[in-house]
Amino acid sequence: MAEFFTDGDLRLLRDKVIGVIGYGNQGSVQARILRENGLNVIVGNIRDEYWERAERDGFKVYEIKEAVERSDVALLLVPDEVAADVYYGEMEDVIKGKKFFILDFASGYNIAYDIIKPPRNTDVIMVAPRMFSWGILERHRQGLGYPVLLGVAQDASGKAWDYARALAKGIGAIGRPGGLALRSSFEEEAFLDLLSEHTHIPILIASMLAYFEIATKRYGASPEAAILELYASGELAEQAKAMAEEGLIEQLKYHSRTSQYGQLTRIQKYYRQIEDIVEEEAEKIWNGGFAREFAEEKLSGMLVLRRLRKIFGEMDLVKAEKKLFEALKKSEKGVAGGA
Secondary structure (H helix, E strand, O other), X not given: OOOEEOOOOHHHOOOOEEEEEOOXXXXXXXXXXXXXXXXXEEEEOOOOHHHHHHHHOOOOEEOHHHHHHHOOEEEEOOOHHHHHHHHHHHXXXXXXXXXXXXXXXXXXXHHHOOOOOOOOOEEEEEEEEOOOHHHHHHHHHOOOOOEEEEEEEEOOOOOHHHHHHHHHHHOOOOOOXXXXXXXXXXXXXXXXXXXXXXXXXXXXXXXXXXHHHHHHHHOOOOXXXXXXXXXXXXXXXXXHHHHHHHOOOHHHHHOOHHHHHHHHHHHHHHHHHHHHXXXXXXXXXXXXXXXXXXXXXXXXXXXXXXXXXXXXXXXXXXXXXHHHHHHHHHHHHHHHOOO
């Protein structure tokens, strides 16, 4: 049975200095919410535009090593592919020299695959939000919480789960309406996150690309009309919202019977083929094959990623998107201006 938490004890963090390492999307949002909840927050970052942004937001900003020296808790909120470089280059020796330390991750990746191995004096916890940073900030402004996965990889203090719950409350996830923390693990978070990124999301995008090519090239549909039908109208986002609130299948009640019949019969038709794809990808993630693949990609300087970004960025769909989005923006200005 899953274990859920809806609150945590911020008193556990009141006397501690919390160092947010990395002031990107998640780092900037989590740091701001922690501070608004009355906690003592500093930022550790390299000297770049994010350092300047943190200073503009009113934080004391330090080089990463110094920030860790000054902290009792560190939230390592840099991208997965650079986290190990940051940890071993700037953090490990400092943490080893402390009597006790709390190290938090927002992703299970580097711990699950033993890329980062913290010392024994460390509580290694995970508070992993299940939404983008701007969604977190919007819900925070509305006084609402949001879902997170909690994990403990190492419990040096005997209170690691309590610290994880406290931090979840500190970043506004629990202790508010709509807030929910699910007891999980670094391994589970990494597996499920990667499986989403390797299966249903790319399958969805691939199906849209195929739809666009066939509808426009073979059957003469206008590119703009096809993109509106696919996602640009916002209807798909509304459907996803209904899925989140009412369920994957239950939300079909809002569709016409023609739509319900078409979707359910085709789900049944496609399921077995897609199940094989998901199983293949799941095995590669579980046995570490993808982690090895991505490590090789990093060593190459992200050669494949950069090449694929270029190839996909030059597709006809992307060019048509730009025209459509420009027209939609102009229409919004016209409505707003009373034209």
